[in-house]
Amino acid sequence: MIKVNHATLTYRSGKGVFDLDFKIGQGQVMGYLGPNGAGKTTTIRQLTGFMKSDSGSCSINGLDCFHKAPAINQMMGYIPGEIAFLEGMQGEEYLKYIRQVRGLRNDHLQKKLIDMFEFSPKGSIRKFSKGMKQKLGIVAAFMHDPDVLLLDEPTSGLDPLMQNRFIDLILEEKKRGKTILLSSHMFEEVERTCDRVIIIKDGRIVAKSDIKSLKSAQRKVYRLKVKNPLVAMQSLQAHGFEVKHLEQVIDVTIPGDQIGAFVAVLPQLEVTDLDVKSLSLEEIFLHFYQKEDDDEKAIESDPV
Amino acid sequence: MKKPLSLTLFKLTLKKNWKLFVIFFGVLTMYSSVMISMYDPENMQAITAMTEMFPPKLMEAMNFSSGFSDLTGYLASWLYGLLMIGFPLVYSIILGNGLVAREVDSGSIVCLLTTPDSRVTIILTKALYAVLSMVVLMASICILNMVISQAVFPEYFDSDAFLQLNVTVGLANILALSISFFCSSLFNTTRYSLAFGAGIPVMFILFNMLGGASDQAEILKKISIYGWYDPLEIVSGAETAQINLIYIGLIAALLIASVLIFKNKRLPV
DSSP: OOEEEEEEEEEETSEEEEEEEEEEOTTTTEEEEEOOOHHHHHHHHHHTTTSSSSSSEEEEEETTTTHHHHHHHHHHHOOSSSOOTTTBHHHHHHHHHHHHTTOOOOOHHHOOOOOOHOOOOOOOOOGGOOHHHHHHHHHHHHOOSSEEEESSSTTTOOOOEEEEHHHHHHHHHTTTTTTEEEHHHOHHHOEEEESSSEEEEETTEEEEEEEHHHHOOOOOEEEEEOHHHHHHHHHHHHHEEEEOSSSOOOEEEEGGGGGHHHHHHHHGOOOOEEEEEEHHHHHHHHHHHHHHHTTTTOEEEEEE | OOOSSOOHHHHHHHHHHHHHHHHHHHHHHHHHHOOOOOOGGGHHHHHHHHHTTOOHHHHHHTOOOOOOOOHHHHHHHTTTEEEEEEEEEEEHHHHHHHHHHHHHHHHHHHHTTTTTHHHHHHHHHHHHHHHHHHHHHHHHHHHHHHHHHHOOOGGGHHHHHHHHHHHHHHHHHHHHHHHHHHHHHHOOSSHHHHHHHHHHHHHHHHHHHHHOOOSSTHHHHHHSSSSSSSSHHHHTTOOOHHHHHHHHHHHHHHHHHHHHHHHHHHHOO
């Protein structure tokens, strides 16, 4: 179990993470999301023991993350957001080193993972492509069959097929009772693997949610071009849709369960163009958060 | 703590750094052999005449002197005065910076930090490699010089005095290496690691040269770690136990400080 207990870590610049408080139980996958610079990596640095919290504490399976890092590393796998390997090493040489230092007796799991991701660790790591380095990082993080996984954007650089394989791997590990923290930018990855999600902004947790309520709250923005915007606006508002009139276009925000009603209205509007404006993962979550706020639902009451 | 050192990590460190060692071993072997081959006991005037071709202050700054007659004094002055501290210093700077700060800067130290080896194990193993490699470098050059000198000019060579000289110069070099290693453990970027880890010991070498060249600047020699002994005096039988102990004390202090700092600091990787 990963436990972060009111952890604060401030950098000299004043940035950092403040009063983080969450738990991830065994067999759970927690999505960890937030814009760049929100503090995702700073959180993970405390869990890996690279930095000590200024106040509060972090523990993994009851062991303090800073003081007991070697014991934790024995049962933890970590994929860094920006993987850097030791200079001048061959891929196979690196995997062999990790096996030795972890005291792994065989390379069965290593071979299985290499097959799964269809890659060859032969040759100098320096000459590997981004995707190959990522695969090497995945194999190195999983091959000792760790109980706890810290994954910082683990599929960056992988092609869609391999991203799917990775999702399958996560689901399989989850079934086997692993505890997983997944920082990601990809909605699909989070949607398919995570039970719950935390969103962090400016170093603070702004929302905690389970993935089901998140999905039901998911909304899409449709961008319309119409012949007569003012008439169309009135018509849409009359149907109770949330609309925003920009210079040339109208943005209509439709909750997932009202798409049918929206489509029914469209023929009356003399639409010349229709586009779906894709929301970033953060926007989706922030919308969700705002909604919760409007409903005056206390976030603390969420059973996280 | 389970184990203070990791054999696996030591082997990895050796694998990554043996080429650097071989280069410096080769350079020092070449200089040593050339120096010994230039020695001619029948014709010391030739060497004296050569020194006189240069400004005397320059010769003093380089620790080159003509106040000797045997091969031991010749090597102490011409080889151990500058070359046997200058080249090992370059080795120390490259190695010291590469072992810690460069890996932190590039983020590749994550590969070590996420293994079951503790930070203390990692830094101690790297420090051990650094010190051992310098000991082997100095010892192998020392043995090489002794073997050649004994074979070619046995009557002009004093092995015991030469050994004493090598111990003290070796300790001075390990101290310079410890300074580089300490800076490498303290700073998270190679920029600062090199600025201080190279800057401070290079300054000591310059101070030693300036202090040797001018009587007014003698104080510079006194504060330089390389100015605490005189190679010619050591081979003439000067006592070295005290200065050796000071070197050992400072080396130990710097390495312990390196471990403590690395054990507790924030690693932005």
